Amino acid sequence: MSEELVNKQLSRLNGLMHPDRTRIALEKVDPEHAPEKLGALAGVGYRSRNPDIQVSVYVFSSWSKHQSVSEKLKEECAEDGVHVVTATNGPMLFFGHTRIDGPGGIDARFALGDIVSAFSGDE
């Protein structure tokens, strides 16, 4: 995939992750994993402090890379009380997690749901 197309996806990602769509303010940070370690071409991280939610989005060269990377990331994060979500949108892979075992767990779960829904795009 050309640099131009990667940039196009990242530009699209900016729109998808706008606070008006995610319904929560997200701070841009580094992705949890370096993109090259996952075989991705690019990556962007997002963070919410309250509730505490961490999200990484990676851009791949094709849709075929998603599944194996998604399973690997889920396994790494598997822990009681942690809610992990992965999703795809075109060549982009979403990986997000939050704790749902505290008093604000239900809110954190639905907040992460809003974020992943915004990323996934309207249909």
Next chain:
Amino acid sequence: MPSRTSKTPTSKPRSPNPEKAAPTVQESMQESLPENMTGQLKSSQVLQLQRLIGNKAVGRLMKDRTVQRESHGKGCNCANCSSVQRTVDTRRVADIRRVDKQEADVQTTRIQRGFLDDVMVFFGVKTAEEVRQEGLAPLDKTKWNKTVADDSLMKDIAGKISVKDFIEASQAVKPLLKTLLDLAFKYWSSISLSDLEPVLNAATSDEKTAVCSDEKLLTKAEGALGKDPYLTFITRIGMNQPPTTTELGEGGKEHTAPAKADEIIRDKMSAYVTEAVKKGRKIEGQVGIVAGADWDRAGVAHYGDQVWHRATPTPKKNAINGFVDGSGRVWVERNSGNPGTVIHEGLHKYSDGAVLSTLGFNTNEGMTEYFTRLICADLGITRGNYTNNHDLITALVTTVTTKEVIASSYFDGKVDDLKAAFIKYRKDTKGNTEELAGQIWDAFVSNMKSGAWAKASKCINDDLDSDKLAAL
């Protein structure tokens, strides 16, 4: 576009290219002109005359002699005129036999050009099928190939018969869809989608794919059909552009083809979509998986230029993977979404619509996504779309009622059954009165509509009395 009923007989010379072995008109007349041409002639006899002695000659004949038109004029298409009756004087026929050599040669050429000419000249009142039924020479591959290769002849034909008749006539040789559309869009400037319906319906998927990949042809199609019909045309030919990646042809790692989506939905949802299938619901033929200009055309047509390109904070085109437009056409962007996108949109097509109209957008999307993910889980497709909507419908299925009740409300419109199940659940497991249970249902619907997911969840899971309900 010229009207079929406004045609005039033609005797205009064409570029001479007679087949050498063909008989002259005079020879043909000797062989086939009936001895007795007196009395009333049927249309087939008139046509035979026309073919033998030429249009001009028949025109003179018709002008000079008695023609029983009564109340029916030239071009009349009524049942009585299906066999137009004309009186011809034998002596006049004999005069006409002395047609000069030049016109004879021209007419010989014309006769050899095939029955498309016959359609053109038959006073403009006969369809190709009617002419064919009257036993005229059928179109064959040779005549077809000669005709369509002759630019001037094609222009002449386009000026004299409708594209619909041309397409109908062409079916005698069944040309490829791309070939036929190339000709139609080249020689006819204004074409209705209904003119193309028969060939679009009959075309194979390979033929449609060939059309989809011909950008020049698609440009011509837009020009000839007009903007909105062109969009329908795109869906009718099943435009399915693969994603732009470095690894093409990955198989299963791209948008699901609409026909495949129908197959999957009908298989995986077989217990629920019987009525929907009986009603003819499907997604094939209604989807365009597109990119670039076509994606913009469809988006602007549905959302308007401002919303599509410039809405803040996010232009619609950057936030959406697919949508159903006001005409029921489904549009999917080739590099967006996932292989479940077409299945999701397909399920919308199978749904009754009552959930959307009574319970609102969010619940409707939640049910669509619930069934989408049931299907996608089997196919190894991970989706994050409408996650909260999906999770709350899942809560209804696991806590309140059954998958079957959700399915009958979604696919068959039995929303009251879902409401009844919800009220029964609240009464039986939470001890609510009928009245309070009804109020909690209303609150659930309302919170779903506004996207207040946590409150909607509490309507399902929490012990609620009137005060707690009011405090939600």
